[in-house]
Amino acid sequence: KAGVTQTPRYLIKTRGQQVTLSCSPISGHRSVSWYQQTPGQGLQFLFEYFSETQRNKGNFPGRFSGRQFSNSRSEMNVSTLELGDSALYLCASSHLLNEKLFFGSGTQLSVL
Amino acid sequence: DAKTTQPPSMDCAEGRAANLPCNHSTISGNEYVYWYRQIHSQGPQYIIHGLKNNETNEMASLIITEDRKSSTLILPHATLRDTAVYYCIVRVGTGNQFYFGTGTSLTVIP
Numbered sequence A: 001k002a003g004v005t006q007t008p009r010y011l012i013k014t015r016g017q018q019v020t021l022s023c024s025p026i027s028g029h030r031s032v033s034w035y036q037q038t039p040g041q042g043l044q045f046l047f048e049y050f051s052e053t054q055r056n057k058g059n060f061p062g063r064f065s066g067r068q069f070s071n072s073r074s075e076m077n078v079s080t081l082e083l084g085d086s087a088l089y090l091c092a093s094s095h096l097l098n099e100k101l102f103f104g105s106g107t108q109l110s111v112l
Numbered sequence B: 001d002a003k004t005t006q007p008p009s010m011d012c013a014e015g016r017a018a019n020l021p022c023n024h025s026t027i028s029g030n031e032y033v034y035w036y037r038q039i040h041s042q043g044p045q046y047i048i049h050g051l052k053n054n055e056t057n058e059m060a061s062l063i064i065t066e067d068r069k070s071s072t073l074i075l076p077h078a079t080l081r082d083t084a085v086y087y088c089i090v091r092v093g094t095g096n097q098f099y100f101g102t103g104t105s106l107t108v109i110p
Helices: none
Strands: A005-007 A010-013 A019-024 A031-038 A042-050 A053-057 A064-068 A074-078 A087-094 A107-111 B009-013 B018-023 B033-038 B045-050 B061-064 B070-075 B084-091 B104-109
Touching (some): A005 A087, A019 A107, A031 A074, A042 A064, A053 A064, A074 A087, B009 B018, B018 B084, B033 B061, B045 B061, B045 B070
Parallel strands (some): A010 A107, B009 B104
Antiparallel strands (some): A005 A019, A019 A074, A031 A042, A031 A087, A064 A074, B018 B070, B033 B045, B033 B084, B061 B070, B084 B104
């Protein structure tokens, strides 16, 4: 069974632009979560989707948004990029809620 | 406030047991303790989890104190490939929102 797939693996953007990251969960998994990892703040929860509904949202500004499609694939969008948005963005999936997470390898976003 | 507290770094000799401690004094009665590890530039990898009983799987053992305020992850025979950052985490509320904390950077020394 294929693991969690995130695309693209690397991305370079400039301040003010917007970006969309994609995540394909493990087949059959219905929950997708997103995390941001930076050297200073570590791993921080962004949001979580289950059956196309956002269930939880972390403490991030409204520039960060996401969605989940009927096939459980998920996208997250960051608008008006700032230098501080440079980070590794990780997606994780689980079959149901309250289960262990399987993480993808992440998308490394650099904002110049 | 921090959900978990771990030492920032530890060393372990190859072939010896690595014992990684974690304090989670504010854990609620129905909150599980999870352990993940992250090798540089990869996504975190699930290791083990438990509620109040000790758990063992093919990767590690998890010892949780009776009062559930702390736990220890044990890698019985550490190898160089076990060098990673190890996170002791608890779930925040319902769903799959986890608090990761700062983790312990484990270095296995030849």
